Amino acid sequence: MNRLMIELNGLKLEHPVMNASGILGSEPEHVDILVNAGFSGIVTKTFTKNPRNGYPPPIIVELDNGGYLNAVGLANPGINGICPVVERARRHGKPVIVSIGGSSLSEFIEVSIKAEECRATAIELNMSCPHVKGHGLDLGSDPSMVYTLVKEVVSTINTPVFVKLGLCDKIIESAGKALEAGASGVVLINTIRAMAIDVYTGKPVLSNKYGGLSGPPIKPIAIRAVYEVYREYNAPIIGVGGISSWRDVAEFILAGARAVQVGSVFMKNRRIVYEILEGLEKWIEIHGVSSIMDLVGLAHRV
Numbered sequence: 001m002n003r004l005m006i007e008l009n010g011l012k013l014e015h016p017v018m019n020a021s022g023i024l025g026s027e028p029e030h031v032d033i034l035v036n037a038g039f040s041g042i043v044t045k046t047f048t049k050n051p052r053n054g055y056p057p058p059i060i061v062e063l064d065n066g067g068y069l070n071a072v073g074l075a076n077p078g079i080n081g082i083c084p085v086v087e088r089a090r091r092h093g094k095p096v097i098v099s100i101g102g103s104s105l106s107e108f109i110e111v112s113i114k115a116e117e118c119r120a121t122a123i124e125l126n127m128s129c130p131h132v133k134g135h136g137l138d139l140g141s142d143p144s145m146v147y148t149l150v151k152e153v154v155s156t157i158n159t160p161v162f163v164k165l166g167l168c169d170k171i172i173e174s175a176g177k178a179l180e181a182g183a184s185g186v187v188l189i190n191t192i193r194a195m196a197i198d199v200y201t202g203k204p205v206l207s208n209k210y211g212g213l214s215g216p217p218i219k220p221i222a223i224r225a226v227y228e229v230y231r232e233y234n235a236p237i238i239g240v241g242g243i244s245s246w247r248d249v250a251e252f253i254l255a256g257a258r259a260v261q262v263g264s265v266f267m268k269n270r271r272i273v274y275e276i277l278e279g280l281e282k283w284i285e286i287h288g289v290s291s292i293m294d295l296v297g298l299a300h301r302v
């Protein structure tokens, strides 16, 4: 029996490690790379209705604290790019979660319908992008908006809907509203709005000035968010933020995540999934459980 197998409201994965949206996933060729890297489910780049070029460079910088700052600007090929990516993942026999962004209810609906037509296994509503105005965090930080949007999408399509939220004062409330509206689970968290300034030129490093902080520095914040949402709702949670080892994944699972997504570290280490799985196998052995699902939320019970 596969002890790493997990289940999220009907979405079955051979192990808990997916890629995070935006770490490849906008083109079919990216899917090949993600599948070879061992991810159990493929998460696409966020697709919007119309193609977006994103911001001019520099759009991503590595910081000296091990984190990254990015402002890609949701660059993606638009709605017509969805089917080729889904088809490629299906050809590999992998579940595929299509990430969807938009600046209006009708755009979210239209792109969700397209993702269903393309036979996405699930969709992930990106209500958390911290650096594109009107396309993310401003939606996800308004619990009533989250409720309305999720309710509409859930009642329009039959594909399971996950909701990705970002750091904001009302993250717990927004997660509750997403679940109340019928989401199959929540994805916590996106990058955190941040900034870096070049001390020689005196200018912000990113062309967009602001960006999203990712990588190890955000992990404790993501763990806190997962812990609190699990404590409140005991719901299916996908944890994301700063994972760079099996220990980080174990921490997310203990906090209440059933699955995780790995982003920034994959830019440096293409073997990370295999390393994580090896560590998790040993960790399960130490705990003497027959399924990793038995360890989900354990930190709330000890």
Ligand SMILES: Cc1cc2nc3c(=O)[nH]c(=O)nc-3n(C[C@H](O)[C@H](O)[C@H](O)COP(=O)(O)O)c2cc1C
Pocket: 020, 021, 022, 023, 045, 046, 060, 068, 070, 072, 074, 099, 126, 164, 189, 190, 191, 213, 214, 215, 216, 218, 240, 241, 242, 243, 261, 262, 263, 264, 265
């Ligand atoms: C270059 C880059 C592009 C990203 N693009 C998206 C995106 O299109 N949609 C989305 O929901 N999150 C996007 N994210 C956020 C990641 O999915 C993830 O939530 C975040 O990076 C935290 O995980 P990490 O610390 O493992 O990178 C992006 C992150 C990076 C670094």
